[in-house]
Amino acid sequence: MAGTTEMTPAPQTDEVLFGVRDGVARIHLNRPKALNALTTEMCAAIGEQLTEWAEADEKPRAVVVSGEGKGLCAGGDIKVLRESAVSGDLAGAEEFWATEYAMNQQIADYPIPYVALMHGPVMGGGIGISAHGSHRLVAADAKVAMPETGIGLFPDVGAMHLLARAPRELGTHVALTGDRFNGADAVELGLADVVVPAEALDPEAIVDRLGGGESADALVEALRGEYEQGESALAGQAEWMERCYAGDDAAAIVERLTAEGEAGTEGAAKAAELLGTRSPLSVAATLAGLRAAAGDDLAGVLARDTKMAHGMLQSGDFAEGVRAVLIDRTNDAAWRHASIAEVPAADVEAVLAGEKLG
CATH class of the missing domain: 3.90.226.10 (2-enoyl-CoA Hydratase; Chain A, domain 1)
Structure with a gap:
């Protein structure tokens, strides 16, 4: 050296x-x-x-x-x-x-x-x-x-x-x-x-x-x-991911993942299980933000990130998630919504706009 x-x-x-x-x-x-x-x-x-x-x-x-x-x-x-x-x-x-x-x-x-x-x-x-x-x-x-x-x-x-x-x-x-x-x-x-x-x-x-x-x-x-670049495990699962994660409806994605898992696809079953532990509002807002990001440059995405961060910070889920996962480490977060299917479209729109939920 x-x-x-x-x-x-x-x-x-x-x-x-x-x-x-x-x-x-x-x-x-x-x-x-x-x-x-x-x-x-x-x-x-x-x-x-x-x-x-x-x-x-x-x-x-x-x-x-x-x-x-x-x-x-x-x-x-x-x-x-x-x-x-x-x-x-x-x-x-x-x-x-x-x-x-x-x-x-x-x-x-x-x-x-x-x-x-x-x-x-x-x-x-x-x-x-x-x-x-x-x-x-x-x-x-x-x-x-x-x-x-x-x-x-x-x-x-x-x-x-x-x-x-x-x-x-x-x-x-x-x-x-x-x-x-x-x-x-x-x-x-x-x-x-x-x-x-x-x-x-x-x-x-x-x-x-x-x-x-x-x-x-x-x-x-x-x-x-x-150096050998290796194989991407994610790429090896792209077929079912492409099928299950299509569209703008987070609840429908969970339904497809669950069905795919029940049909024997282990990765899909694991994904459905993971989504069941995540903040329903976070998942729904992330999907909406991700779809919007496809048509934006980085500056546009970062501007939306600023609004979404403001919205999620006021939702209650962030403080609760940090408590359950990082502070108490109990993984027992009481999320604002009981499931992804129960997240109203108005709540997702409020997060993307950086507004406080009603």
């Missing part, structure tokens, strides 16, 4: 570190005890640093994004969001989402190659900080997910812009159920570009290659040739 990048903390937080070596910039999430969950301060610091590099006279050749410890990033700062939901003071949550979503758009539009190293848990906000990048390297055994329907939210950070474009309703399955998937699945879904072993995602080694003159495009192509 040619050298080690000297990393310095952002002025406002030591939970994200920055550095430049051999013309290659580094962003390193440094909150390992929280699986590098993003805070408002972290998102703001990343956005400011990305702006500084993009406007510099001597721009970096590439930006490499990595995470300390067991994974890249397991999501956003749930504590702040739940406090807003419980107190009714939405200012903290709205500031977080505005800052995070601005960062997501900035990453997607970034004029310098943005190389994300996706290992371990890459969930929620972790997808937002990586999958919108130009060059996305994912570990074969990464634990990737958008699990928000399980806590009364929805796949935000612009993820529905990507999932709406995934082949054969695979993105619909992932968005509604929140089920985990691996590196090969992430590539199939359009969230990553190349699968590598986790040990090949050493940030300093990647900086060595980029700093030595290899372009980000050439790096991705070389890695694709160096």
